[in-house]
Amino acid sequence: MVRLILIGILGAAFGSFAGAQVWRLRARQLVEDKKAGEKVSAKELKKLSPLIKKASKDRSRCLSCGHILAWYDLIPLVSWLSLRGKCRYCKKFIGWTEFLLEVGMAALFALSVFLWPMPLASFWQIMMLALWLAALVLLAILFVYDLRWLLLPDIVNIPFIVLGAVFAGIKLCLASDFTSTLTSLLGAVFVLSGIYLLLYLFSKARYGEDKTWVGFGDVKLGLGLSLFLGNWLLAFAALFAANLIGTILVLPSMLTGKLRGNSRISFGPLLIAGFLIVWLFSESILNLYQFIL
Numbered sequence: 001m002v003r004l005i006l007i008g009i010l011g012a013a014f015g016s017f018a019g020a021q022v023w024r025l026r027a028r029q030l031v032e033d034k035k036a037g038e039k040v041s042a043k044e045l046k047k048l049s050p051l052i053k054k055a056s057k058d059r060s061r062c063l064s065c066g067h068i069l070a071w072y073d074l075i076p077l078v079s080w081l082s083l084r085g086k087c088r089y090c091k092k093f094i095g096w097t098e099f100l101l102e103v104g105m106a107a108l109f110a111l112s113v114f115l116w117p118m119p120l121a122s123f124w125q126i127m128m129l130a131l132w133l134a135a136l137v138l139l140a141i142l143f144v145y146d147l148r149w150l151l152l153p154d155i156v157n158i159p160f161i162v163l164g165a166v167f168a169g170i171k172l173c174l175a176s177d178f179t180s181t182l183t184s185l186l187g188a189v190f191v192l193s194g195i196y197l198l199l200y201l202f203s204k205a206r207y208g209e210d211k212t213w214v215g216f217g218d219v220k221l222g223l224g225l226s227l228f229l230g231n232w233l234l235a236f237a238a239l240f241a242a243n244l245i246g247t248i249l250v251l252p253s254m255l256t257g258k259l260r261g262n263s264r265i266s267f268g269p270l271l272i273a274g275f276l277i278v279w280l281f282s283e284s285i286l287n288l289y290q291f292i293l
């Protein structure tokens with residue numbers, strides 16, 4: 001129990017870290033876009049640019065008043081709750097995202113250790129858990145970033161794939177049945193990434209780069225997710241869950257006519273949500289498959 005609480009606190013700290021990285025990434029993206037000649041919001045750029053100045057690289061600031069935050073403003077969960085989500089200096093509401101990230105990551109870290117399906121006896125087995133926890137931090141950043149700005153930045157997406165490849169590699173080496181583990185892994189990669197790649201390539205060839213049905217970021221995200229799932233049945237379930245959640249969320253606005261058929265929605269957060277649900281319930285899902293097949 002103590003172990004779970006400690007790992008939960010660690011998760012909350014990493015949730016707080018992920019929240020801070022989201023804004024830094026956004027600031028960097030704006031600067032790059034501006035250099036590339038794209039139109040960026042001057043107001044947003046001005047607000048975020050202090051985050052990437054060298055002198056303040058490691059300091060967190062309030063995004064409203066720019067005040068540098070003290071250590072006691074940055075305690076995960078505690079600071080947000082004691083100030084009821086407001087900045088200590090300008091009293092402006094800083095939003096729910098930070099708090100939800102901290103709570104969510106605390107829960108995910110604790111659940112990961114609690115539900116971890118493998119023994120944690122050898123170095124490599126512990127390494128796999130460490131890789132998984134690191135991947136959760138990257139997923140948190142991708143989730144928030146894509147939800148806000150419809151983009152999965154490569155600077156997070158690529159390291160996520162690398163973590164997944166190492167994770168899958170260790171799993172293969174430890175597997176008692178190498179061939180079936182590899183087959184299932186390749187199946188997962190096809191289901192969660194290959195199908196998207198085909199859809200992406202087809203729609204790109206047919207309708208052009210700006211009108212693809214899926215973003216290339218989703219193809220890359222799907223690759224990372226499938227490497228962690230390593231099982232084509234679970235990959236299929238994750239894809240199904242992502243689409244189901246998406247349909248449930250989109251249906252009300254479709255019916256009221258707020259969302260047209262050609263509106264873009266960010267699919268990354270849905271994929272990540274589907275992936276996490278399937279991962280949490282992987283044992284029951286595999287049992288269910290066995291029952292049906």
Ligand SMILES: [Zn+2]
Nearest residue numbers: 062065087090
């Ligand atoms: Zn402030």
